[in-house]
Amino acid sequence: MQIDPILVISLIKQCNADAQSAELLLHWLKQANLLCCQSHGDAVSAPLVRRLTAELGPILQALADLSGDPAQQAACQQLFSQIVLFYRDLNRYDGDSGPRQTTAAKSVSCLPALDSGTNGTTATVPVDSAQSYNRYD
Amino acid sequence: MAATPLNTINFLSLNVLLQQTLAFATDNPYQQRPLSPARLEAFGAQMQQLFIFSERWQLLPEHISLSQAEQVAALYPDTQSALIDLLYSCPQPSEAEHWFDYQREFRARTQQINDLSRLLCWHQQLYQQLLSHFPQLPLPDTTPTSNSDAATASITEAASEPSATNLAPVLPALLL
Numbered sequence: 256m257q258i259d260p261i262l263v264i265s266l267i268k269q270c271n272a273d274a275q276s277a278e279l280l281l282h283w284l285k286q287a288n289l290l291c292c293q294s295h296g297d298a299v300s301a302p303l304v305r306r307l308t309a310e311l312g313p314i315l316q317a318l319a320d321l322s323g324d325p326a327q328q329a330a331c332q333q334l335f336s337q338i339v340l341f342y343r344d345l346n347r348y349d350g351d352s353g354p355r356q357t358t359a360a361k362s363v364s365c366l367p368a369l370d371s372g373t374n375g376t377t378a379t380v381p382v383d384s385a386q387s388y389n390r391y392d
Numbered sequence: 393m394a395a396t397p398l399n400t401i402n403f404l405s406l407n408v409l410l411q412q413t414l415a416f417a418t419d420n421p422y423q424q425r426p427l428s429p430a431r432l433e434a435f436g437a438q439m440q441q442l443f444i445f446s447e448r449w450q451l452l453p454e455h456i457s458l459s460q461a462e463q464v465a466a467l468y469p470d471t472q473s474a475l476i477d478l479l480y481s482c483p484q485p486s487e488a489e490h491w492f493d494y495q496r497e498f499r500a501r502t503q504q505i506n507d508l509s510r511l512l513c514w515h516q517q518l519y520q521q522l523l524s525h526f527p528q529l530p531l532p533d534t535t536p537t538s539n540s541d542a543a544t545a546s547i548t549e550a551a552s553e554p555s556a557t558n559l560a561p562v563l564p565a566l567l568l
Contacts (some may be wrong), residue, residue, distance in 0.1 A: 260516075261509045264479045274425075287475050292468075292516055293531055294533055296523030300531035 256294040256344040258287050263337055269330035276317040280334075283314050285306075287341055294348060300380065311342060403447045403513055404543050409507045411480060416504045422488075422497075423481040427474065435474040438467045439511070446518055461526045468519050469532050475515060479508045 267280050278391055287381040293299040318338070415435050417427060427435070445464045449456050461464070485501040523529060 260512060261479065264476060267480065268424075268484060270479060277425075277480070277562060281476060285469075285476055286552040288476070288516070289469060289532070292519045293523060296529075297527040298531065303531070 256291045256342070256348060258284075258291045258341050260284055260288045260339065263334065266330050266334040266337070269325070270321045270327045272317075272321055274373060276321060279317050283310055286310070290345070291341075299348065304348070307345060314338060319353060400517070403443055405513065406443045407440070409511055410443075410479065413507045413511065415503060416482070416500060416507075417478055418498070420483075420504075422481060422483045423475065425477070425481045427477060427481065433479075435471060438471050438474075439515075442467060442471065442518060458526060458528065462479060462524055462529060464548070465519070465522055465526075465529050466532065467514075472512075472514060472519075475508060475512045479505065479512065480509065481528070 263284050264281075267277055267284075272280060278299060286303060290299055290303050291301070315338075318331060318335055321336075322328055416431055417423070417432055418429065420426075422434065442464060445460065452555075481500055482504045485498050488497040488501060489495070491497055523531075
């Protein structure tokens with residue numbers, strides 16, 4: 256697992272990130288770099304892997320917000336490919352060392368949100384439409 | 393004896409690099425997100441501990457105990473975070489390339505980026521060797537969130553206090 260922190264920092268600067276996304280990306284980089292260093296040893300810390308998998312969403316969101324300006328698109332593209340590369344490796348690493356913990360964390364974080372979301376919409380929409388139909392009838 | 397020495401940069405050059413980067417970080421008015429003086433001071437002290445440890449490890453590899461290695465490894469997240477923040481806050485050299493100052497600012501910025509890059513590489517190398525030499529080291533999963541946030545806000549005092557108190561027991565152990 257490898258990441259080039261110096262390159263990533265200069266890409267973040269080139270992307271002209273606002274303070275909030277810069278903070279997010281730098282925070283991500285610190286964790287990712289720490290994990291890369293650990294991966295050269297015998298083991299990686301499982302909580303760190305879990306936190307990084309959980310952070311993929313916010314990171315992609317920040318990248319999506321950054322890539323609006325065409326002048327910065329090349330840097331954003333490069334930053335994106337660095338991040339993708341890191342997560343591909345992380346995924347592979349994940350299978351070796353703590354698959355149970357990470358998949359458990361994923362299912363806990365994603366599924367309830369999806370369930371409540373779909374339940375909420377499916378529950379309210381039919382009721383509304385039923386009421387409107389009743390009114391029109 | 394099995395320790396592969398980090399002989400890429402010698403002890404005194406490392407100290408010079410550190411002093412140069414600290415001087416730039418304290419004085420340069422164009423930094424994007426300057427670090428607070430308290431954080432710079434803590435960072436300088438921690439880096440010096442790492443230099444001393446690394447030198448001792450090279451010279452007397454048999455005399456390094458696990459607890460000393462643990463203390464040094466515990467310094468890693470904070471110092472790494474400060475190095476990354478320093479690199480980020482250094483302004484782009486290209487923006488100062490055509491200033492009417494005989495390229496002083498351009499060269500200062502370029503040098504700062506080069507110095508920090510060398511320190512960061514050395515720092516990573518030390519940590520990797522530490523981990524491969526002492527596989528029983530606890531892995532820090534504590535992210536330096538409080539410290540990185542402190543760079544922007546005024547939480548620096550609260551954040552630097554615990555690290556300052558942590559230094560006290562480490563220093564004598566390393567120097568003895």
